[in-house]
Amino acid sequence: GKGRRWEVKKVTTTCPYCGVGCQFDLNVKNGKVIGVTSTDGEVNGRALCVKGRFGYGFIHHPDRLTTPLIKKDGKFVEATWDEAVDLIVKKIGSIKEKCGPDALGLLSSARVTNEENYLMNKLARAVIGTNNIDHCARLCHAPTVAGMATAYGSGAMTNSFAEIPGADFILISGTNTTDTHPVAGAMIKQAARNGSTLVVVDPRKTELAKLAKYHLQIKSGTDIALFNGLANVIIAEGLCDKEFVNNRTEDFEAFKATVAKYTPEYVEGITGIRAETIREVALGYAKAKNASIFFTMGITQHICGTHNVFSIANLCMLCGQIGKESSGVNPLRGQNNVQGSCDMGALPVVYTGYQSITVEENRKKFAAAWNVQELPAKIGLTVGELLGECGKSIKGMYIMGENPVISDPDANQVMHELKKLDFLVVQDIFLTETAQFADVVLPGASFAEKDGTFTNTERHVQLVRKAIEPIGNSKPDWEIICMVATAMGYPMSYGSAAEIMDEVASLTPSYAGISFARLEKGSLQWPCLSADHPGTKFLHSGKFARGLGKFHAVEHIPPDELPDNEYPFILSTGRRRYHYHTGTMTQRTGALEVFYPTEYLEVSCPDAEKLGVCDGDRVRVASRRGQVEVAVKITDTVVPGLVFTSFQYPDVPINRLTNPARDPISKIPDLKVCAVKIDKVG
Numbered sequence: 001g002k003g004r005r006w007e008v009k010k011v012t013t014t015c016p017y018c019g020v021g022c023q024f025d026l027n028v029k030n031g032k033v034i035g036v037t038s039t040d041g042e043v044n045g046r047a048l049c050v051k052g053r054f055g056y057g058f059i060h061h062p063d064r065l066t067t068p069l070i071k072k073d074g075k076f077v078e079a080t081w082d083e084a085v086d087l088i089v090k091k092i093g094s095i096k097e098k099c100g101p102d103a104l105g106l107l108s109s110a111r112v113t114n115e116e117n118y119l120m121n122k123l124a125r126a127v128i129g130t131n132n133i134d135h136c137a138r139l140c141h142a143p144t145v146a147g148m149a150t151a152y153g154s155g156a157m158t159n160s161f162a163e164i165p166g167a168d169f170i171l172i173s174g175t176n177t178t179d180t181h182p183v184a185g186a187m188i189k190q191a192a193r194n195g196s197t198l199v200v201v202d203p204r205k206t207e208l209a210k211l212a213k214y215h216l217q218i219k220s221g222t223d224i225a226l227f228n229g230l231a232n233v234i235i236a237e238g239l240c241d242k243e244f245v246n247n248r249t250e251d252f253e254a255f256k257a258t259v260a261k262y263t264p265e266y267v268e269g270i271t272g273i274r275a276e277t278i279r280e281v282a283l284g285y286a287k288a289k290n291a292s293i294f295f296t297m298g299i300t301q302h303i304c305g306t307h308n309v310f311s312i313a314n315l316c317m318l319c320g321q322i323g324k325e326s327s328g329v330n331p332l333r334g335q336n337n338v339q340g341s342c343d344m345g346a347l348p349v350v351y352t353g354y355q356s357i358t359v360e361e362n363r364k365k366f367a368a369a370w371n372v373q374e375l376p377a378k379i380g381l382t383v384g385e386l387l388g389e390c391g392k393s394i395k396g397m398y399i400m401g402e403n404p405v406i407s408d409p410d411a412n413q414v415m416h417e418l419k420k421l422d423f424l425v426v427q428d429i430f431l432t433e434t435a436q437f438a439d440v441v442l443p444g445a446s447f448a449e450k451d452g453t454f455t456n457t458e459r460h461v462q463l464v465r466k467a468i469e470p471i472g473n474s475k476p477d478w479e480i481i482c483m484v485a486t487a488m489g490y491p492m493s494y495g496s497a498a499e500i501m502d503e504v505a506s507l508t509p510s511y512a513g514i515s516f517a518r519l520e521k522g523s524l525q526w527p528c529l530s531a532d533h534p535g536t537k538f539l540h541s542g543k544f545a546r547g548l549g550k551f552h553a554v555e556h557i558p559p560d561e562l563p564d565n566e567y568p569f570i571l572s573t574g575r576r577r578y579h580y581h582t583g584t585m586t587q588r589t590g591a592l593e594v595f596y597p598t599e600y601l602e603v604s605c606p607d608a609e610k611l612g613v614c615d616g617d618r619v620r621v622a623s624r625r626g627q628v629e630v631a632v633k634i635t636d637t638v639v640p641g642l643v644f645t646s647f648q649y650p651d652v653p654i655n656r657l658t659n660p661a662r663d664p665i666s667k668i669p670d671l672k673v674c675a676v677k678i679d680k681v682g
């Protein structure tokens, strides 16, 4: 901090960036956040990554939206809250009247609090009358939620970070953890240094891959073959946990029959990993005392994303490596509150706590609590479906805290679709690339300006505390939603965020015991079933959430778009340590953009030679859908034939190239593999 210590107020709160959920103190002087210092966080201790430590400058950035805006003749003009809300009510009302409630779609946000997501879900379902609500979890862990919920009965991380040191075998698949979840990455590094066997499955040579005992540098999109291959060895060697399989699972025989053909030699042909290595890793996993698997988008962002998750879920059950301390499957959720926004029902088919909208009893329960005659039973549209229907069945959208113009695949098409809407509301803290398309922009308050809770990736519900007053005329998102709902004729008012959580708890068994009063004393991990329930450290002890764990027989399928003569490279995308998601916050901190000012394309040395490019040369990367220019970085992180960059720099809008082909089950797009060509510029 820059202020004298006695002038500085410290407010303990939760990091607004990644799903690790570190806690820190915002240092406040004269109503301004002037620094971040460590506190004793329950998840992170005193550790913070560069984003948490230095990424606060966006809070007072001059670009912050400070007043509602209404577009007139193609230009935004400042408006009062009354004018903006009146226009929203009029436009949404007339779309609803003419075309019905399902002509409207809402995107909620993994960046805002649980309480705000809960109210967005209520606004969609009880006030507008549609289940057309989704958010960017569709682009990250929709396959996890779909896959693990079907296999185990719950889509969440089965274990906690505190259990990492107890795992003698750690398998990391498709996660560049030291960049995307740095504090968790540090814990994994520490475990490896203390003797845990570390295995990394990744087409890229990440920092953890360099540290690992085994780096399985598989060909992109061949995960199912690999996991089936590991299972094949374990069954052939008689190492499966028969007691666990017999007592706690079902559908084993079909799975066993399917993996029979995935011998190590067969799998070597698909993945490029030596048969002998596959054997060694399989034996290591099966014989480990406690084995933990971690995965992220390298598993999920494929047209077979849900099947990838099934293949991991199968392996755990086969060896009984789940339902106990330090053993299980741990999908690391990306955004600060993406676990919470799913928990709060910002999804087209569930209310809070994954209570399905298709069950009449649930609809009746929520209708009674929300004081409406009935709630819609028709399953809503996902993000991709909503965007695809713009101008067709979808006439109006309300987007809170999301930036699909940068984050979603085939971004040229996304922009084209948004233009077709009759009416678009965007609620955000900056005038994002998506907000530019809006008819009305509402200024939300940042995490520093409001109370609420975030749920981190290991199901820890933690307090977000107000440190300063909202900037300018901005308002906390929950207050804005209340204003809009009330103006639409559905009176919605709460004295505080705590009151909203009380309502969530009353309707949601897994959050039933959670209240702000308890959270003041310490965070709670759901399921937390009653006021005296201590919360749950690891899941599926003694029994899976769905009863028996379910095996799924899944086959390898190739990615939707593979290289050919015209587009000879595979492009894969991801994230960088210094930036967050579409960069709206981290590119405005006065610090992180100095550490990492621009984006580049990772190219292998042999490919650089072939292309005739040196480090720093600019290239044009083109797919069948679009093109961008970017500087080259020659690196051994990628193998020949593979190039990599992040989607986090608006000046390198790489999602204009990516493939919108989707997993038929979870509707996640294949962001990890698309075919591109590369030419030197000039």
Ligand code: SF4
Pocket (backbone or CB within 6 Å): 015, 016, 017, 018, 019, 020, 021, 022, 044, 047, 048, 049, 050, 051, 052, 053, 181, 182, 183, 184
């Ligand atoms: Fe924030 Fe994640 Fe970094 Fe922790 S690891 S400080 S939660 S960005």
